[in-house]
Amino acid sequence: MQRRDFLQLAAAGSASWLAAHVMADELPMVVAGTDHAAMGHSMPQMASPVTGGGMPPLPAGEPLPALPRLGNETLDAGKFRAALTAAPVDAALWGDARQTTFWAYNGSLPGPLIELWEGDDVDISFANQLAQPTTIHWHGMPVPAEQDGNPHDPVAPGGRRQYRFTLPEGSAASYWYHPHPHGHTAEQAFRGLAGAVIVRSKHDPLRHLPEQHLLLSDLKLDAAGQVAANDMADMHDGREGQYVLINGAWQPMIPLAQGERQRWRIWNATSSRIFKLALPAHDVLLVGTDGGLLEQGHPVESVLLPPGGRVELVVTGRFRAGAQAGLISQPYRRGKMMHPEQATDEVLASIMQHGMKPTLALPARLRPLPPLGEPGFRRRIELSENMADPKAMFLINGRSYDMNRIDGTGKVGRIEEWEVQGNAHMDHPFHLHGTQFQVLARTVDGVWEDEPFLAWRDVVNVAANESVRLRFVQSLPGLRMLHCHILEHEDQGMMAQIDFLAE
Numbered sequence: 001m002q003r004r005d006f007l008q009l010a011a012a013g014s015a016s017w018l019a020a021h022v023m024a025d026e027l028p029m030v031v032a033g034t035d036h037a038a039m040g041h042s043m044p045q046m047a048s049p050v051t052g053g054g055m056p057p058l059p060a061g062e063p064l065p066a067l068p069r070l071g072n073e074t075l076d077a078g079k080f081r082a083a084l085t086a087a088p089v090d091a092a093l094w095g096d097a098r099q100t101t102f103w104a105y106n107g108s109l110p111g112p113l114i115e116l117w118e119g120d121d122v123d124i125s126f127a128n129q130l131a132q133p134t135t136i137h138w139h140g141m142p143v144p145a146e147q148d149g150n151p152h153d154p155v156a157p158g159g160r161r162q163y164r165f166t167l168p169e170g171s172a173a174s175y176w177y178h179p180h181p182h183g184h185t186a187e188q189a190f191r192g193l194a195g196a197v198i199v200r201s202k203h204d205p206l207r208h209l210p211e212q213h214l215l216l217s218d219l220k221l222d223a224a225g226q227v228a229a230n231d232m233a234d235m236h237d238g239r240e241g242q243y244v245l246i247n248g249a250w251q252p253m254i255p256l257a258q259g260e261r262q263r264w265r266i267w268n269a270t271s272s273r274i275f276k277l278a279l280p281a282h283d284v285l286l287v288g289t290d291g292g293l294l295e296q297g298h299p300v301e302s303v304l305l306p307p308g309g310r311v312e313l314v315v316t317g318r319f320r321a322g323a324q325a326g327l328i329s330q331p332y333r334r335g336k337m338m339h340p341e342q343a344t345d346e347v348l349a350s351i352m353q354h355g356m357k358p359t360l361a362l363p364a365r366l367r368p369l370p371p372l373g374e375p376g377f378r379r380r381i382e383l384s385e386n387m388a389d390p391k392a393m394f395l396i397n398g399r400s401y402d403m404n405r406i407d408g409t410g411k412v413g414r415i416e417e418w419e420v421q422g423n424a425h426m427d428h429p430f431h432l433h434g435t436q437f438q439v440l441a442r443t444v445d446g447v448w449e450d451e452p453f454l455a456w457r458d459v460v461n462v463a464a465n466e467s468v469r470l471r472f473v474q475s476l477p478g479l480r481m482l483h484c485h486i487l488e489h490e491d492q493g494m495m496a497q498i499d500f501l502a503e
């Protein structure tokens with residue numbers, strides 16, 4: 001793609017179809033589109049997926065849409081009050097009369113960004129206008145178990161509930177919210193129900209940097225241009241559609257100046273894609289993971305981002321000649337059996353050089369991140385597959401999820417050490433609710449290797465035949481889910497639950 005095309009696109013100021021934000025119970029979302037062909041932006045270096053039935057590719061190359069924000073309905077200091085509604089909504093993907101039906105929070109794809117502060121008292125009024133039960137799970141956030149959208153607490157079709165929690169000091173990070181009803185999580189998420197949460201700290205050492213927010217989602221369309229149902233390959237390998245969207249736009253354009261430093265928060269809200277993210281033409285520091293900032297930034301060539309996971313990067317515009325200027329996902333083999341593995345770099349976003357800027361300084365240390373102490377309890381978690389039983393194919397400790405069975409008990413405040421073993425053919429990204437963990441070590445070809453640095457995470461990719469050792473503390477009592485974050489695997493039973501008891 002030539003630079004003048006970028007400029008042309010930027011000048012056109014085309015509204016992304018998903019950037020528009022309408023209430024679900026108002027008019028269906030109709031957004032003025034751009035004439036894709038007339039703009040002449042053939043993108044030779046980018047794949048052009050064409051859906052079955054001759055639907056043209058989605059428009060690409062438009063400026064990255066900003067995530068719409070969920071407004072705070074109160075002016076009271078330290079309080080956040082708002083309402084979320086899950087409902088069907090129609091979107092004009094091609095900017096013409098064709099409508100594609102999604103399920104969305106407040107009519108927005110992805111859902112509105114919820115910006116909070118440490119210490120906030122949060123009260124969100126939720127209405128379910130879907131034809132299925134649903135919940136809102138506050139992925140990664142330290143919220144009480146009964147407020148965390150467990151499958152045991154469904155909101156019936158037409159029903160409502162309040163989600164209330166208070167954010168502790170030290171919880172600043174990038175989180176997200178998505179449904180977690182038993183057996184319907186994947187479908188509700190891939191039809192559009194996912195949104196970002198940012199919890200901010202008043203002592204943020206990177207608050208001087210401009211921020212970019214990139215929420216990655218997967219879109220699979222059928223021959224009629226509607227969101228496709230999962231097929232057998234999706235159920236097995238995890239869903240992968242024709243498109244990876246960022247903030248609802250396909251292959252958007254991000255402006256960046258030579259020398260400019262930006263803080264990028266990236267969310268993987270896909271069902272199953274494991275991204276190996278890279279920005280080959282630029283300098284990239286990994287500064288944060290699921291649970292917030294690291295102790296210090298680490299220069300990286302690429303970052304593996306499993307489904308459910310988040311990273312924070314400091315990107316410095318360099319535009320090195322000969323290197324792909326965009327944000328790409330490099331090939332990564334995750335053991336799929338039915339879908340082809342990614343063979344070449346996939347361009348997720350283009351980056352347009354937009355002038356020159358001074359390079360802002362970074363602090364040498366971001367925050368303390370001390371190791372957790374010695375564990376008071378150890379557990380082994382085995383992730384496995386049984387291809388012979390289509391009703392219980394994906395297992396945790398040899399069992400398929402049963403909502404009425406407690407798989408173990410723990411204690412609030414006690415350090416636990418888990419060895420999570422991938423006794424499987426595929427990678428299974430492991431997620432634990434209610435807290436953040438530290439990965440201490442993992443096996444490489446059967447040999448334990450210490451992690452190069454500590455980080456707070458709530459998802460860790462467990463590759464085939466890999467083991468991961470991690471530690472955590474639950475500070476609130478209640479039933480906490482642990483599961484594979486390939487949402488199709490979770491729905492098929494690759495989930496368990498542990499009851500953490502107050503002392």
Ligand SMILES: [Cu+2]
Nearest residue numbers: 428484486489
């Ligand atoms: Cu899995």
